[in-house]
Amino acid sequence: MDKNLLHGMIREFLREDVGRGDLTSESIFSEFDHGSARLVARDSFIVAGATTVAAEVFKVQNPSILAIDAVADGTRSRPMMELLTVSGPVIDLLKAERVALNLLQRLSGIATLTARFVDKVKGTSVRITDTRKTTPGLRVLEKYAVRAGGGANHRFNLADGVLIKDNHIAACGSIREAVDRVRGKIPHTIRVEVETDSLDQVEECLTCGVDIIMLDNMSPDMMTRAVKMINGRALVEASGNVNLETVESIAGTGVDIISIGALTHSAPACDIGMDWSF
Incomplete structure (x- = not known):
C-alpha cells in the first residue's frame, strides 16, 4: 500500500x-x-x-x-x-x-466474498481475479481487499494491458484487424487478450496467435470445448455469469483464470x- x-x-x-x-x-x-x-x-x-x-x-x-x-x-x-x-x-x-x-x-x-470464491476452487490451479468494476476513487483499496481475500488482480486501469472486447471488434470489423492494429502500436513485451463469445471467435484468436483468450458468458459445456480447442496455446480466462453456485463447474472446464466483477461491485x-x- x-x-x-x-x-x-x-x-x-x-x-x-x-x-x-x-x-x-x-x-x-x-x-x-x-x-x-x-x-x-x-x-x-x-x-x-x-x-x-x-x-x-x-x-x-x-x-x-x-x-x-x-x-x-x-x-x-x-x-x-x-x-x-x-x-x-x-x-x-x-x-x-x-x-x-x-x-x-x-x-x-x-x-470475505473473495475468500468464498477462492475456497470453492481450492484444489484446482484456477486463479480468481477481480475486474475494473470498482467504486470510482476506491479501486486501489478494493483491489487490495481482493488480494487480502486470496484473489488476484486483473488490470488496474486501461493502460495496464490490452483487452480487445466486443465493442472494439464490432467497431473495427474483425478480431484479426483489431489484433493487427494493436500489435502495430504496443511494445512486444505486452500480452494481447481478446474477449470471445463463440467457438468461431476462439478459432480466429488462435489463428492470430493471441496470448490470452477470454470466454465470455459461455456455458460450461462450450467452455470445455473451447479449452480443448486452445490446447495450451493461450491462457484461458472465463468471465460472465460467475457466482458461488457456478464457479466450481466453470473451474472444472480447465480454464486458467476466472474473473468476477461481483467481488468488488456486489460484496x-x-x-x-x-x-x-x-
Whole structure:
C-alpha cells in the first residue's frame, strides 16, 4: 500500500465527512479530552484494512492518535473480536470514526466474498481475479481487499494491458484487424487478450496467435470445448455469469483464470462497530 497515495485519499474522505467541523463533538468535548476506543467485529468475516487502512485514517486525522493491536489482513474474525484499538483526543477519534469504519467494513466485505470464491476452487490451479468494476476513487483499496481475500488482480486501469472486447471488434470489423492494429502500436513485451463469445471467435484468436483468450458468458459445456480447442496455446480466462453456485463447474472446464466483477461491485459490507473504552 503506497502511503502517500493512501493518505491523500483519506484526507479527501475526511474532508467530505467532517466538512467545516464536527458540530456535535466540538460542542461536547474540549481539545484536552482524551479517550480510547476499540473497533470490534460483530460477525465472522475476513479482515482487510484494519492495520493498513483504518489505523491510517485515525493517524491522518491526528498524528498523535495511537493505533495498536491491529488484526492482520486475511485474519478470520469472530463476533466481538477486537480489530484495532485507538487512543487520543476524543474529538479526533470521533471525527475519524465513520471514515475508518466505512472503509474497513467495505474492504472486509470484499475480502470475505473473495475468500468464498477462492475456497470453492481450492484444489484446482484456477486463479480468481477481480475486474475494473470498482467504486470510482476506491479501486486501489478494493483491489487490495481482493488480494487480502486470496484473489488476484486483473488490470488496474486501461493502460495496464490490452483487452480487445466486443465493442472494439464490432467497431473495427474483425478480431484479426483489431489484433493487427494493436500489435502495430504496443511494445512486444505486452500480452494481447481478446474477449470471445463463440467457438468461431476462439478459432480466429488462435489463428492470430493471441496470448490470452477470454470466454465470455459461455456455458460450461462450450467452455470445455473451447479449452480443448486452445490446447495450451493461450491462457484461458472465463468471465460472465460467475457466482458461488457456478464457479466450481466453470473451474472444472480447465480454464486458467476466472474473473468476477461481483467481488468488488456486489460484496456486502461487514458489520463492525466502534466501542468506547471506559
